[in-house]
Amino acid sequence: AQRVTQPEKLLSVFKGAPVELKCNYSYSGSPELFWYVQYSRQRLQLLLRHISRESIKGFTADLNKGETSFHLKKPFAQEEDSAMYYCALLNTDKLIFGTGTRLQVFP
Amino acid sequence: DAGVIQSPRHEVTEMGQEVTLRCKPISGHDYLFWYRQTMMRGLELLIYFNNNVPIDDSGMPEDRFSAKMPNASFSTLKIQPSEPRDSAVYFCASSFSAGVEQYFGPGTRLTVT
Numbered sequence: 001a002q003r004v005t006q007p008e009k010l011l012s013v014f015k016g017a018p019v020e021l022k023c024n025y026s027y028s029g030s031p032e033l034f035w036y037v038q039y040s041r042q043r044l045q046l047l048l049r050h051i052s053r054e055s056i057k058g059f060t061a062d063l064n065k066g067e068t069s070f071h072l073k074k075p076f077a078q079e080e081d082s083a084m085y086y087c088a089l090l091n092t093d094k095l096i097f098g099t100g101t102r103l104q105v106f107p
Numbered sequence: 108d109a110g111v112i113q114s115p116r117h118e119v120t121e122m123g124q125e126v127t128l129r130c131k132p133i134s135g136h137d138y139l140f141w142y143r144q145t146m147m148r149g150l151e152l153l154i155y156f157n158n159n160v161p162i163d164d165s166g167m168p169e170d171r172f173s174a175k176m177p178n179a180s181f182s183t184l185k186i187q188p189s190e191p192r193d194s195a196v197y198f199c200a201s202s203f204s205a206g207v208e209q210y211f212g213p214g215t216r217l218t219v220t
Contacts, residue, residue, distance in 0.1 A: 006149075032206065043110070044150075044198065044211040086150055093138065093205035094163060099149030 002027050002091045006098035013077050014106050021072040021101050023061075023087030032090040033070040035061055036097075039083045047072075047085070057081070077105045111212035113199050119218045125187040128215045131180055132201030140209060141174055141184050142198040150198070156182065157205075189219045 112131040176182040200209040
């Protein structure tokens with residue numbers, strides 16, 4: 001079955017520390033993966049997608065098919081990165097979301 | 108462009124009452140999605156439409172839930188009768204086509220007492 005797993009509900013770091021938000025998926029085929037972010041009092045929005053291979057707000061995510069992972073990384077966390085992060089997998093027309101990880105960045 | 112519009116933003120109702128949530132997608136978007144967000148289960152897809160036609164409603168929890176899209180600019184999600192376990196934030200999202208970025212509304216926070 002297609003599934004997205006985000007094992008951490010909460011990740012707390014200090015400003016300037018590296019961040020890695022974990023995402024593992026289960027999919028029979030060539031996966032297409034996304035990271036969505038929800039800042040406080042804002043709408044859920046797309047952060048990045050793996051086919052774009054781009055860095056957004058200093059975040060990157062590499063698809064590792066061997067480990068079936070799509071972890072989100074940032075070398076130096078900022079306070080404004082505090083938000084809820086969702087990993088999502090495209091399954092035909094629809095997205096399957098993980099349960100989300102709340103990132104808290106302390107000053 | 109105001110983006111995806113949802114109403115009401117907050118709804119408090121008593122168990123057994125009918126609840127109707129409304130959504131206006133972005134003009135020109137062919138896909139509309141309804142999601143439910145809870146602490147325990149995260150973001151779950153309830154149902155989605157393509158060109159106003161329901162494509163997949165396998166995420167609808169039970170018969171108490173129903174959704175319609177009478178035209179390209181309006182959709183409703185109805186819960187009848189409502190129960191306390193339906194308390195959640197309900198999001199509507201739309202997209203131009205399949206597999207591209209989905210644009211989310213601000214959500215409706217539903218509390219059933």
